[in-house]
Amino acid sequence: MIAALGLLIGVVAGLVLQPTVPGWLQPYLPIAVVAALDAVFGGLRAMLDGIFDDRVFTVSFLSNVVVAALIVFLGDHLGVGAQLSTGVVVVLGIRIFSNAAAIRRHIFKA
Amino acid sequence: MSVADDATGGAPDREGREYRDDRERREADTDPAGIPAVPAEPADPADPLDPPGPADPVDPVDRADSPRGPRLWPPGRGQVLVAVLLAVLGFAVVVQTRQTREDGLQSLRQSDLVRIFDNLQQQSTRLDEEAQRLEREQLELRSGTDRTAAAEAAARRRLEVLGILAGTLPATGPGIRLRITDPDNRVTAAMLIDTVQELRDAGAEAIQVGPVRVVANTSFVDGPDGVVADGTELRPPYEFVAIGDPATMKSALDIPGGVLETLRSGGAEGVVDTGTSLTVSALRQVKAPQYARPAPARSP
Numbered sequence: 001m002i003a004a005l006g007l008l009i010g011v012v013a014g015l016v017l018q019p020t021v022p023g024w025l026q027p028y029l030p031i032a033v034v035a036a037l038d039a040v041f042g043g044l045r046a047m048l049d050g051i052f053d054d055r056v057f058t059v060s061f062l063s064n065v066v067v068a069a070l071i072v073f074l075g076d077h078l079g080v081g082a083q084l085s086t087g088v089v090v091v092l093g094i095r096i097f098s099n100a101a102a103i104r105r106h107i108f109k110a
Numbered sequence: 111m112s113v114a115d116d117a118t119g120g121a122p123d124r125e126g127r128e129y130r131d132d133r134e135r136r137e138a139d140t141d142p143a144g145i146p147a148v149p150a151e152p153a154d155p156a157d158p159l160d161p162p163g164p165a166d167p168v169d170p171v172d173r174a175d176s177p178r179g180p181r182l183w184p185p186g187r188g189q190v191l192v193a194v195l196l197a198v199l200g201f202a203v204v205v206q207t208r209q210t211r212e213d214g215l216q217s218l219r220q221s222d223l224v225r226i227f228d229n230l231q232q233q234s235t236r237l238d239e240e241a242q243r244l245e246r247e248q249l250e251l252r253s254g255t256d257r258t259a260a261a262e263a264a265a266r267r268r269l270e271v272l273g274i275l276a277g278t279l280p281a282t283g284p285g286i287r288l289r290i291t292d293p294d295n296r297v298t299a300a301m302l303i304d305t306v307q308e309l310r311d312a313g314a315e316a317i318q319v320g321p322v323r324v325v326a327n328t329s330f331v332d333g334p335d336g337v338v339a340d341g342t343e344l345r346p347p348y349e350f351v352a353i354g355d356p357a358t359m360k361s362a363l364d365i366p367g368g369v370l371e372t373l374r375s376g377g378a379e380g381v382v383d384t385g386t387s388l389t390v391s392a393l394r395q396v397k398a399p400q401y402a403r404p405a406p407a408r409s410p
Binding site: 002003004005006007008009010011013014015018019020021026027029030032033036037040043053054055057058061062076081082 | 186187188189190191192193194195196197198199200201202203204205206208209210219221222
């Protein structure tokens with residue numbers, strides 16, 4: 001409930017403030033967003049499973065973001081940034097899909 | 111990608127199982143119906159900092175409604191943290207979306223930039239080549255136009271020359287005016303032909319007698335009251351206009367035994383005036399040849 005409210009507030013703030021992403025953050029923000037989305041879907045699934053926990057969610061959210069950004073950072077410095085970003089996005093996308101499938105089974109029983 | 115697996119939030123793997131265990135532990139404290147006893151609440155390991163508040167009395171009802179869902183109200187510190195994180199996520203999504211829509215090259219990686227640069231260079235080379243080709247084409251067309259214009263000018267000059275020769279164009283230039291007075295009407299067609307021939311010999315390029323343009327096939331015939339030239343009756347005085355070198359023509363007419371002397375001996379009088387800008391204005395209609403056709407041109 002309050003989580004949805006927080007999401008809404010964040011979206012509205014982004015729309016209202018219209019900030020520009022600083023240059024050093026630009027390569028990492030998209031990956032971080034995808035990683036955070038993965039965490040959110042995982043949390044949603046856990047909530048439907050009845051095993052949701054704030055602490056786990058928070059830790060996983062932050063660690064997801066940090067690790068994803070770290071991978072991209074490392075990849076950029078190794079010269080395989082683009083490929084590694086693609087890999088991260090693919091893996092996170094697969095996880096998001098599997099989590100979404102679980103959520104779907106919970107909601108629609110199908 | 112085991113790192114990402116470890117970073118999962120509420121994923122079905124290890125952490126989930128841990129929590130299931132935890133859950134089972136917690137549910138062991140509840141009665142078989144799944145309704146936890148109120149005293150179990152402070153022992154909730156998930157919200158160790160959740161202070162027991164005034165909302166606690168309704169807690170069992172909440173749990174009864176959704177026996178497996180988390181308690182939603184009042185928000186504990188953890189839930190507030192979740193909300194903050196989601197707010198950050200929403201913010202980031204919007205910002206990133208806007209950024210992606212706005213900038214083209216700024217957020218691209220070095221390799222992408224190199225690729226784009228390469229493409230641009232190839233495109234530039236292609237366009238350069240095309241520009242050169244088009245310039246060559248333009249040059250060719252221009253020279254072709256020049257050739258066409260030159261040919262057209264030559265044709266026009268030729269048309270003018272032929273028009274003057276055939277008598278279809280008026281001519282102007284230096285020349286002489288010859289006035290033959292003939293009070294006794296004794297000038298014959300032969301004398302006029304002699305005059306014309308003399309003028310031609312002297313280089314006359316366009317000749318007119320009275321209103322008649324004298325060309326190659328002009329005829330002079332003796333008429334009842336004068337001379338008929340090309341079907342037009344001329345009466346004395348006969349007025350010649352000839353374009354050519356005035357001095358040559360004047361002397362040609364003046365020579366002993368020439369035209370003027372012949373006229374004088376016949377009782378007529380010829381007077382020659384030279385002029386620098388005379389006009390032969392009489393025109394002659396040219397019929398298109400009915401039978402004759404241009405013969406195929408032989409290559410020179």
